[in-house]
Amino acid sequence: MNPILQAQTNHKSIRQYTQQPIDDALLKQLIQAAQGAASSSFIQAYSLIQVSNKDNRQKMAALAGGQKWVESAAEFLVICADLTRVEHCSIEQGLGELEGNTEHFIAATTDATFFAQNLMLGAESVGLGAVFIGGIRNDPAQVADILNLPKHVYPIFGLCLGYPDAQPDIKPRLPVDVILHKDSYDSRRCAENVKAYDAQMQAYYQSRGDNQKTSNWSEQTAAAVQKKKREHMLSFLQQQGFLKR
Ligand SMILES: Cc1cc2nc3c(=O)[nH]c(=O)nc-3n(C[C@H](O)[C@H](O)[C@H](O)COP(=O)(O)O)c2cc1C
Numbered sequence: 001m002n003p004i005l006q007a008q009t010n011h012k013s014i015r016q017y018t019q020q021p022i023d024d025a026l027l028k029q030l031i032q033a034a035q036g037a038a039s040s041s042f043i044q045a046y047s048l049i050q051v052s053n054k055d056n057r058q059k060m061a062a063l064a065g066g067q068k069w070v071e072s073a074a075e076f077l078v079i080c081a082d083l084t085r086v087e088h089c090s091i092e093q094g095l096g097e098l099e100g101n102t103e104h105f106i107a108a109t110t111d112a113t114f115f116a117q118n119l120m121l122g123a124e125s126v127g128l129g130a131v132f133i134g135g136i137r138n139d140p141a142q143v144a145d146i147l148n149l150p151k152h153v154y155p156i157f158g159l160c161l162g163y164p165d166a167q168p169d170i171k172p173r174l175p176v177d178v179i180l181h182k183d184s185y186d187s188r189r190c191a192e193n194v195k196a197y198d199a200q201m202q203a204y205y206q207s208r209g210d211n212q213k214t215s216n217w218s219e220q221t222a223a224a225v226q227k228k229k230r231e232h233m234l235s236f237l238q239q240q241g242f243l244k245r
Helices: 003-009 024-034 054-063 084-092 102-125 134-138 140-147 190-207 217-227 233-239
Strands: 046-050 075-082 129-133 153-162
Touching (some): 003 102, 024 102, 046 102, 046 153, 054 140, 102 129, 129 134, 140 153, 190 217
Antiparallel strands (some): 046 075, 075 153
């Protein structure tokens, strides 16, 4: 396997870090490299906020549900979908304000997400550890307030970065045959596929180095979508100027 495929396969979220800071020049280089991600119509509709202020880190760790790694990571970046520059261009070119189209929301969200995944992988390639923090969407209005986010910007997730002080096990993914459909969608084997993966994940959860549990993928997944409905998201996004039509 070449080093990129190896890095992709070796990914694991890191939530424990040493005290070692990340060199500014390295962080800038990682961000610049991540910008090489593809961008829908080349709109580059994202920004990131580097949160260094300790109080603000503390607030975000708390609102994310007490995730202490938000405070302890060397860096905490909030990845935002950002259509402000796109709207500026549109107005300047005499084409008017953005209207909150769902398609623009999708483009900005995917742009930001591809950038973020590139950033995570780049960081891992130089020996850093990382974890995304969707927990900030527990209270996106407070995050927007703390970070002074204008209209047409919304925080998608945070990203903790730091030098790893733990090496958790790699989580086995769904088999390729389960996610790859040939020519048309095949829903016939959903139940048996999930059952087989449940057995694999149950064995993994029972045998991994830390945080062992007697559970499987179905239980975890069903509980996760129940717990994280975040009913406030639609009205928050609409307030920020997204998803109006
Ligand atoms: C969009 C997104 C949001 C996430 N939010 C959190 C989070 O708030 N806290 C956390 O500890 N992990 C978070 N994660 C990490 C996932 O739990 C993790 O990627 C998943 O369990 C697979 O484990 P692995 O990354 O170690 O392979 C998030 C991942 C993604 C992609």
